[in-house]
Amino acid sequence: MTSDRLKRNVLLLIPLLLLLAACATTHDRLLDMDTSQVQLRSIQSRAFDTTDKEKTMRAIIATLQDLGFMLDRADYTLGVVAASKARADSMQMQVAASLRVTVTVRPRGEKQLLVRCNAEYLRSPVTDAKPYQNFFNSLEKAMFLEAHQVD
Amino acid sequence: MDMGSFLRIGSALLAGVLLLAGCAAVTLDKDLNLTPEMLAQRQVQTRRFDTTDEQKILRTCAALLQDTGFNIDESETKLGILTASKERDATDAVQWATYLAISVLLGVPIPPDKDQVMKAFVTTRPVGTEGRQVAVRVVFERAVFDTDGRLTKMEALNDPKMYQSFFEKLSKALFLEAHDF
Numbered sequence: 001m002t003s004d005r006l007k008r009n010v011l012l013l014i015p016l017l018l019l020l021a022a023c024a025t026t027h028d029r030l031l032d033m034d035t036s037q038v039q040l041r042s043i044q045s046r047a048f049d050t051t052d053k054e055k056t057m058r059a060i061i062a063t064l065q066d067l068g069f070m071l072d073r074a075d076y077t078l079g080v081v082a083a084s085k086a087r088a089d090s091m092q093m094q095v096a097a098s099l100r101v102t103v104t105v106r107p108r109g110e111k112q113l114l115v116r117c118n119a120e121y122l123r124s125p126v127t128d129a130k131p132y133q134n135f136f137n138s139l140e141k142a143m144f145l146e147a148h149q150v151d
Numbered sequence: 152m153d154m155g156s157f158l159r160i161g162s163a164l165l166a167g168v169l170l171l172a173g174c175a176a177v178t179l180d181k182d183l184n185l186t187p188e189m190l191a192q193r194q195v196q197t198r199r200f201d202t203t204d205e206q207k208i209l210r211t212c213a214a215l216l217q218d219t220g221f222n223i224d225e226s227e228t229k230l231g232i233l234t235a236s237k238e239r240d241a242t243d244a245v246q247w248a249t250y251l252a253i254s255v256l257l258g259v260p261i262p263p264d265k266d267q268v269m270k271a272f273v274t275t276r277p278v279g280t281e282g283r284q285v286a287v288r289v290v291f292e293r294a295v296f297d298t299d300g301r302l303t304k305m306e307a308l309n310d311p312k313m314y315q316s317f318f319e320k321l322s323k324a325l326f327l328e329a330h331d332f
Contacts, residue, residue, distance in 0.1 A: 012159065057230050058276055065290060066189050067182065068307065070272050071234050074227040085182060086292070086305035099182055121179060134183040141185065 043129045045116045046136045046147035047108050053079060056113050059142040060103050067138060069101070079105040098122050101135075114150065115139070195311050197288040198318045200325065205275050205285050209233055211324050212273045212287065215317075221271055231275035241267035241295050262297040264304070269293045289317055 050056060053076075060081050061074065069083035084100040100120045108114035117135055119126035126132075136147045200208060212233055213223060221235035241264045250263040272290045291313060295304035 009159075054229065061230060061232060061274055062276065062288075065272065065274055065288060066185055066193055068189065068192075068290075070270055070290070070292060071225065071232060073225060074230055074232050076227055076229045086294070087182070099179065119179070119183075126179065128179070131179040131183050134179075138183065138185045 040127060041116070042149070042151055043127070043132050044118060045114055045150050046139075047112045047114050047150050048143060048145050048147060049111065050113055050143075050145060051107070051111060053105055053107075053113065056105050056115065056143065057081060059139060060105070060115065063135075063139045063142045064101070064103075066142070067135075069099075072100075108150070112148075115147075192307075192309065193288065195309075196290055196314055197286055198321075199278060199284045199286050200322070201283070202285055202325075203277070203283060205231060205277055208275050208285050208287055208325070209273075211321060212275075212289075215320055215324055216271055216273075219320075221269075224270075233273040234271065235273075236268055236270045238266060238268050241265060262299045262301070264295050265298045266296045267293050268296075269308075287318075287321065289314065 048056060057074075057076065057079065061071065064071070064081065064083045067085070069085045071081070071083050073080065073082040081103045082101070083103075085098070087098045098121060101117055103115060103117045106114055106116075115136075117132060119131060119135075140147050202208065206228055209226075209228060209231060213226070213235075216223065216233070216235045220239075221237045223233065223235050225234045226232060243264060247263045250261045254260045270292050272292075274288050275285050278284050278286045291308040293304075293306060293308060294302060297303045
């Protein structure tokens with residue numbers, strides 16, 4: 001093999017290795033830090049002009065039920081709701097719940113509640129803004145309140 | 152460029168595309184958006200009862216689920232929630248016969264369905280003027296596993312008759328409770 005050819009082969013390997021590296025899904029998954037945390041938090045959070053935690057949590061649960069989720073956990077004191085949803089692709093992946101969400105409610109200042117939703121799909125975090133937008137649009141309808149973007 | 156390197160670049164590109172497809176984000180557009188079908192489901196799965204006692208409805212639902220063989224998994228009275236599940240046999244004689252016939256014909260064993268896990272998710276909430284009524288919504292779904300323990304089916308149970316029957320039983324139980332001996 002000439003050195004020219006060898007070089008070309010190595011050059012072909014590099015993008016492949018880079019691609020592999022881009023989807024590496026092992027060690028540093030415990031404390032996922034691959035997207036900017038601040039940016040992700042803003043995508044996943046909305047503020048509502050209410051202090052009624054019970055009403056807000058009930059609206060979240062009703063919305064999740066509307067969206068076809070099954071409830072896994074709910075704790076009023078902690079303000080946490082966890083739910084999951086089966087999708088058609090669950091069968092190929094052999095997971096009973098391919099889409100999982102955790103929604104938390106906590107006070108933001110004196111007059112607002114902050115709702116944060118974390119979604120996980122087929123064992124990886126959802127970092128896209130669109131699904132969260134859709135969720136909060138659905139939640140707005142159940143709350144009869146506008147969801148405010150927070151920084 | 153000779154044919155060999157052309158092929159090599161081609162296959163490298165193909166592999167790259169496949170890898171990309173493997174980690175591409177899947178769209179979840181339909182999952183977190185309310186659709187008219189979802190709202191229609193809500194109609195089927197919800198009933199209102201003339202009472203102000205939400206806890207009593209939840210208690211009755213728990214008893215009813217227990218009567219029908221469910222085990223309670225999670226509950227939070229303050230939020231009006233109850234979830235329950237049960238495991239049952241999912242053997243279907245027709246499916247067994249069909250799969251057996253196909254297995255013999257193809258010479259490859261196809262495992263038929265064996266077990267199923269059924270889940271129920273109940274929510275209650277006060278509705279109407281001054282919360283004079285309580286709305287109850289129940290959702291049923293099931294997961295089916297074959298003889299190899301593989302998940303073969305995951306479905307929402309959407310037959311309106313099931314929900315009708317659940318609510319009939321619930322109103323009967325509520326009536327009985329109201330006239331406690």
